Amino acid sequence: MSHPAPPAVHPHSTQEDALALFTGVLLISVGVAFFTSAGLLTGGTAGLAFLAHYATGISFGKLFFVFNLPFYWLAWRKMGRNFTYKTFAAVLLLSVLTELQARFLQFSHxxxxxxxxxxxxILGTGFLVLFRHRCSLGGVGVLALYLQDRYGWRAGKVQMGVDCGIVLLALFTVEPLRVAWSVIGAVALNLVLAMNHRPGRYTAV
Incomplete structure (x- = not known):
């Protein structure tokens, strides 16, 4: 008995990648606004850079740049040039959107x-869009995608573990209740990825 041929795989076009990059980063910028307005913390290399800044006094920008260097090298060596280029573009776009966002979005409570x-x-959905178009915001996202591609570990679970660990380190600098809310946010973000971005469920090309 012959088996039906698998459906043809059609790579994303440049226009589709560009629209997805903008959509994902815009969603992420809105999620960042929620967290910032409520005084919550973030995970990933950004959260790690903030914690190191509080502990050492070294500027956030310098720490964030240094912490991301090995991940960009990993992206270039293991994920390919296109992935790395799109990741740089996403990081730049998020920087611009977060700088301008206060003009368009404010919360009174x-x-x-x-x-x-x-x-x-919202953050998880934004990251999901980027991941499905072979893009990330650098840092832990690059490592999570590499481990999923290389070893089959779910990207959402990897990022959830790292994010929760980073947020828990904040217990040394901020009140426990705010840390608890932040852990809930990290879990919500990464549950979206764990349920929707797994090996065999979707293949980005």
Whole structure:
């Protein structure tokens, strides 16, 4: 008995990648606004850079640049030039959007638990869009995608573990309740990835 041929795989076009990059980064910038307005913390290399800044006094920008260097090298060596170029573009776009966002989006009141859940889900959806178009925002996202491609580890679970660990380190610098809300946000973000971005469910080309 013959088996039906698998459906043809059509690579994303440049226009589709560009639109997806803008969509994903815009969603992420909104999620960042939720977290920032509620005084929540973030994970990834950005969260690690903030914690190191609080502990050492070294500027956030310098630390963020240094912490990302090995991940960009990993992206270039293991994920390819196109992935690295798109990641640089996404990082630049997010920087611009977060700088301009206060002109377009402001909150007079935002309950922390709602901000953690809603903001985390929005962030996770934005990252999912980027991941499915072979793009990330550098840092832990690059490592998570590499480990998924290389060893089959789910990107969402890898990033969830790292993000929660980084946020928990903040117990040494901020009040526990804000850390608890931040952990909930990290879980919400990474549940989106764990449920929707796994080996065999979707292949980005």
């Amino acid at each position: 935002l309950q922390p638990l709602y901000a953690a859940v809603a903001g985390g889900l």
